Amino acid sequence: MQPAAPQSPASVDELLERARSLAGRPLGWVAERLSVPVPVDLRRSKGWVGQLLERYLGASAGSRPEPDFPHLGIELKSVPVDRSGRPRESTYVCTAPLDGSLAGTWQDSWVRRKLRCVLWLPVVGEAPVAIAERLVGGALLWSPSPEDEAQLRDDWQELAELIQTGDLRRLDAHTGEVLQLRPKAASSKALTWMLDADANWIQVNPRGFYLRRSFTTHLLARHLRLPGS
DNA sequence: AACTGATCATGT
DNA sequence: ACATGATCAGTT
Numbered sequence: 001m002q003p004a005a006p007q008s009p010a011s012v013d014e015l016l017e018r019a020r021s022l023a024g025r026p027l028g029w030v031a032e033r034l035s036v037p038v039p040v041d042l043r044r045s046k047g048w049v050g051q052l053l054e055r056y057l058g059a060s061a062g063s064r065p066e067p068d069f070p071h072l073g074i075e076l077k078s079v080p081v082d083r084s085g086r087p088r089e090s091t092y093v094c095t096a097p098l099d100g101s102l103a104g105t106w107q108d109s110w111v112r113r114k115l116r117c118v119l120w121l122p123v124v125g126e127a128p129v130a131i132a133e134r135l136v137g138g139a140l141l142w143s144p145s146p147e148d149e150a151q152l153r154d155d156w157q158e159l160a161e162l163i164q165t166g167d168l169r170r171l172d173a174h175t176g177e178v179l180q181l182r183p184k185a186a187s188s189k190a191l192t193w194m195l196d197a198d199a200n201w202i203q204v205n206p207r208g209f210y211l212r213r214s215f216t217t218h219l220l221a222r223h224l225r226l227p228g229s
Numbered sequence: 230a231a232c233t234g235a236t237c238a239t240g241t
Numbered sequence: 242a243c244a245t246g247a248t249c250a251g252t253t
Contacts, residue, residue: 042237042247042248042249043236043248043249044237044238045237045238045247045248046236046237046238046246046247046248046249047237047238047239047245047246047247047248048238048246048247049246049248050245050246050247051238051239051245051246051247054245054246062239062240062241062244062245063239063240063241063244063245064241064244064245065241065243065244068245077246077247078246078247080247080248088248089247089248089249090232090233091247092245092246092247094244095243095244172233172234173232173233173234174232174233180233182233182234182235183233183234183235184243185235185236185243186235186236186237186238186242187235187236187237188234188235188236190242190243191242192242192243205235206242206243213231213232
C-alpha cells in the first residue's frame with residue numbers, strides 16, 4: 001500500500017464520523033478511493049484489511065509502539081466477522097515480554113494500556129466472498145467495562161505469573177478465560193530469551209497476548225444492533 | 230466448528 | 242530482533 005495518507009482526524013467525533021461513514025461499504029470501494037490494489041486472497045497479505053482501514057481513517061502509519069491515533073489515545077482494530085456479527089478470529093493485543101521486562105502489575109501492563117480505548121471495525125464476509133466484496137460494518141468505540149477489566153486483569157495476573165515463574169508447561173494458549181498467550185513470530189524457529197523455572201536463560205518461541213473470540217463476541221454483541229431491533 | 234500453534238508482510 | 246497489521250491451517 002503506498003498512496004498518500006489522508007489527514008488524521010482532529011477529534012474523536014471526527015474519527016467516529018469517518019468510521020461510521022464506512023458502514024456498508026465494500027472493501028473494494030475503500031481500496032479504490034486510496035488507489036490500492038486488492039489482493040486475491042489474504043494468505044500473503046494478512047494485515048491488508050487493517051492497514052487499508054488505518055490508512056483510510058488517517059491513522060499514523062508504521063509499527064511504532066503507540067496507539068493508532070496517538071493524539072486521541074485510540075487504538076483501531078479491524079475484526080473479521082460472520083454475517084451474524086460474530087468474530088471469526090481472535091484479536092492480537094501486544095507482545096508478551098518473556099525476558100523479565102513484564103510489568104509488575106496489571107495497572108502498569110501493556111495489555112491494559114492497549115485496550116484502554118479501542119475503535120472496533122467489523123468486516124463482514126469470508127471465503128468464497130472476494131476481498132473486495134466484503135463489507136465494513138458499524139464502528140464501535142469501546143473501553144472495558146469494570147467487568148471486562150476484572151476478567152482481563154485476572155487472566156493477565158495468571159499469565160504474568162506463568163511468565164515470571166518460567167512455567168513452560170502452562171505457557172500456552174490453553175491458559176486464560178478471555179486473554180491468552182499464543183505464538184507471535186515469523187515462524188516457530190524464531191527465538192527470544194526467557195528465564196525458566198530453574199532460573200536458567202533459555203530460548204523460546206516469542207508469544208503475544210490475544211483476546212479470545214468469546215470475549216470479542218460478547219463485547220460486540222452488547223453494542224451491535226441486532227436485526228429487528 | 231472451534232481451537233491452538235504457525236505463519237506472512239512491512240516498518241522501526 | 243521486535244513492533245505493527247493480522248489470517249492460515251492443522252488438530253481436536
